[in-house]
Amino acid sequence: MHLEVCHLFKQFKTRQGTLVALKDINLHVETGEFICAVGASGSGKSTLLRLVAGLDMPTAGEIRVDDVPVTGPGPDRGMVFQSYTLYPWMNVANNVGFGLKLRGMAARDRHQQVNYYLDVVGLSHCAQCFPKELSGGMKQRVAIARALASQPQILLMDEPFGALDVQTKETLQQFLLQVWRRTGTTILMITHDVEEAVFLSGRIYVLTSQPGSIKQELSIDLPGERDYQIRRHPRFQNYKDEIVTLLRQEALPILA
Numbered sequence: 001m002h003l004e005v006c007h008l009f010k011q012f013k014t015r016q017g018t019l020v021a022l023k024d025i026n027l028h029v030e031t032g033e034f035i036c037a038v039g040a041s042g043s044g045k046s047t048l049l050r051l052v053a054g055l056d057m058p059t060a061g062e063i064r065v066d067d068v069p070v071t072g073p074g075p076d077r078g079m080v081f082q083s084y085t086l087y088p089w090m091n092v093a094n095n096v097g098f099g100l101k102l103r104g105m106a107a108r109d110r111h112q113q114v115n116y117y118l119d120v121v122g123l124s125h126c127a128q129c130f131p132k133e134l135s136g137g138m139k140q141r142v143a144i145a146r147a148l149a150s151q152p153q154i155l156l157m158d159e160p161f162g163a164l165d166v167q168t169k170e171t172l173q174q175f176l177l178q179v180w181r182r183t184g185t186t187i188l189m190i191t192h193d194v195e196e197a198v199f200l201s202g203r204i205y206v207l208t209s210q211p212g213s214i215k216q217e218l219s220i221d222l223p224g225e226r227d228y229q230i231r232r233h234p235r236f237q238n239y240k241d242e243i244v245t246l247l248r249q250e251a252l253p254i255l256a
């Protein structure tokens, strides 16, 4: 899998005129990578991910997956949103298997695949539960299982833990790394949480604010396992400080 974003521009027509949300974005993601794009609010992160997902079209530029231009949504790209997007009338197993059913997968194969990914996210015991019976963190684990069950070439994640409390968020970050290692899935995540980005990524793209463009690309090289301890490592802190400084330069002068 090779995702390439080339000279991507996105403009919106607003009542105030034309708003340039993204300006000349160039980035790439390779098989098995975990990449984060970090930016302040309004830097165009969600817009970027929606374009990669094919949910919206660029004003200029191109997005290619394995050299094929993206012209709409496709099963090669799975999406996990910040807000919980489970179908409330379906139980967990049916939520996870819904995409597979749409694609016409036979019931037996579907059940096998659903069970496998429910096991991956540690929710086999909740297969028959309905979304309203689950905590926010559990709902996001179901959403991740649902996205993974379609076996996309790349998982696109739009601030998936943004609505969770700090403890749940840290647990799910750790959990996502385990899932990533176990499944070998390629991940592109957007977040405004610098610590989250440093903890999860092999590489980070830092975005400028309004319009969003790539300010800097950083490779994250941390020793040993990525666990709770690593957050206290001086190199982790250095990466965090470097990115926070870059973002601070982008802060909008709302107090001026």
Ligand SMILES: Nc1ncnc2c1ncn2[C@@H]1O[C@H](COP(=O)(O)OP(=O)(O)OP(=O)(O)O)[C@@H](O)[C@H]1O
Pocket: 012, 013, 014, 019, 021, 039, 040, 041, 042, 043, 044, 045, 046, 047, 048, 192
């Ligand atoms: N459909 C739209 N029509 C008009 N303007 C839009 C539209 N979608 C996004 N924008 C504008 O584009 C800019 C980038 O928005 P976007 O939601 O991508 O930013 P973001 O970095 O994801 O922000 P946040 O972190 O607050 O979610 C904002 O100024 C927003 O108002």
